[in-house]
Amino acid sequence: MSTGWLYFIYPKSNNMEKHFESRIIKLKQDLECKNIPGLVILKDANIYYLTGFYSKDSGSILAFASDEIYLLVHYIYFETAKKSVLPKNIKIIKYYQEKYKKLSEILEGYKIKNIDVEGDNISFVDFSALKVMLAKAGKNLTSEPGIVENLRIVKDEIELANIEKACSISDKVFNQIAATNSLKIKSFSEIGLAFEMERKSIKYGSSGKSFNYVIANNSASSIPHYEAENKNIKNGILLMDFGCIYNHYCSDITRTVFIGNFKNSNKICQIYDIVSQAQSRAIQFCKAGASTQEIDGIARKYIESKGYGDNFGHGLGHGVGLEIHESPRVSYRDDIILKENMVITIEPGIYIENFGGVRIEDMVIIKKNGCQNLYKSSKLYTVIK
């Protein structure tokens, strides 16, 4: 193995180190079981999960080769990596350019014939380039997606604590919004309210928003992933899909409330009740051993039975953790059996174009005989006067 590069083994000793090390042990067991001697990991969240080093879009590489682990980071991330990588014996290597070439040179030193890479986290162009480089070193490159994501699907104690904290911050933010009056709310634009909600979440200890908030007033609420605009909030529907990040972990919550008097409030009230019922029923069904397809079906069939089947065009929910959307998908498409300590959203909605929509979303931790709702924010039909 060439040793021409600067690398660094950082001495660390605290409890967090053990948590990260135990994840690495689990991954190594998995790799042994699957007969994978070399694995290249590229997704930021996966690298953080195993090392403690997080930098969005840093383009870093974590490589497992036999019993050794390398973290390749660009010059501009080297100092951060040295300060944040927790498990001992991860070799931190600085590169200035051509990271895949550097990786190939490292792997050349090992008697491994086949290297796997996260095929869903590498572009076709990069995969092809790396394959050619490794071939020159006598190695074959294949795709093995989802290995670390599968480990991350069940959350450990530290992860759950971070997620709970993120959710409790979002609860506080919602409660403050719900407790204001309509004049105050209407003094904001959609973008302004989104920003105010993020500001509050930072005040309560988060590092910011976990995604671009959907703050949708009136007919805009029929667009599930609407982007808040610079227009003043008026009487009517106010759908707020928001969340924050605490220690790299995300919260995700939607509440739909109503401001003052408005046209069609009767119809909206009926729709609200259907969505609310659909959500409660699905949550009641959540427990270890239940299937995601069945849970989706409970909410979907209820909404269909009320005549709004065509107005609920997305899946019921998704996993949340280091990423705002992660496994498992809770949908009619996927049949995954829930396990204890998975964290998922349950978020049915009814959307009517040019009229409006309602969505209600909670996050739950799956337990042996049920689930724990991570939010206390009211789901009653709320009119802000």
Next chain:
Amino acid sequence: MSTGWLYFIYPKSNNMEKHFESRIIKLKQDLECKNIPGLVILKDANIYYLTGFYSKDSGSILAFASDEIYLLVHYIYFETAKKSVLPKNIKIIKYYQEKYKKLSEILEGYKIKNIDVEGDNISFVDFSALKVMLAKAGKNLTSEPGIVENLRIVKDEIELANIEKACSISDKVFNQIAATNSLKIKSFSEIGLAFEMERKSIKYGSSGKSFNYVIANNSASSIPHYEAENKNIKNGILLMDFGCIYNHYCSDITRTVFIGNFKNSNKICQIYDIVSQAQSRAIQFCKAGASTQEIDGIARKYIESKGYGDNFGHGLGHGVGLEIHESPRVSYRDDIILKENMVITIEPGIYIENFGGVRIEDMVIIKKNGCQNLYKSSKLYTVIK
């Protein structure tokens, strides 16, 4: 061609439409010239550039097949797409699942043997799946990266106006920060100041930050991509790398200022002068016909001549537009000849671990005989008292 899906041709008529249509005409000429009868485009910014529809991470697909154009969007983006797509004759198709299957079914209706895809914007796993599907329809899939990015590298009139506006907003934000006193600045944490700067940029008309701000106090400033922390700002170095988004276009600026009295201010002042000189010299060299490698070399050699060559570990700059980092890279690695109306950053820096760093960054529009600096913010050595 199967016509079993819902699709929509939206009638629009205003001047913006012509701008987007002229980009499509250019792309079509390019495709004809390169003998590409079918192209699949996946990057959000590329799709916006050609259609007017923007939704971050929406997973949409824009497909050119012979003379026809399809935009495939998930159910949750359909309403937004209908309202924002500007060129006539783009068929907007709604899917609920299996977008690549739907794409294959559309392409099956055309007598095209080879389909190209943006190979740098599709994962290896997705490329492989699409290749198999298209093979069943008798078609071959190949990778053709960078076609739309190459069109985007030279900005048109509307793009330049949006970029100028974004930069003028960032100028205003900096001027307000520079005009405050040190007590006020020190009342913020790094995260708090980042947030306050974003708030100001929204107040002045932007839709928010163009990336996670680097607000780095004292020794943290030696980390080029440092992430702001929840710690109070103190006397010393304050490096601020920030920017905003206006009509989807980004600004990017760095200023390093100094707060009150602090240790080592003499050494920092010398370093500041070197970075400032390096930046001015590079900017003076920017004009149509100059090479990016030469421009990088001017700043790099100057910094090397002062003994800090090892402390400038990143490229000199990058293109900015719909993306915060886009072509061309201004670096010792790439030799690209600048053209009129390219927009690039010039941002040399000197970073000393556990001590601190200085970076100064401007954005410039390349002109025939020079360049236009998009910022007016002072670059004098500034001490906030």
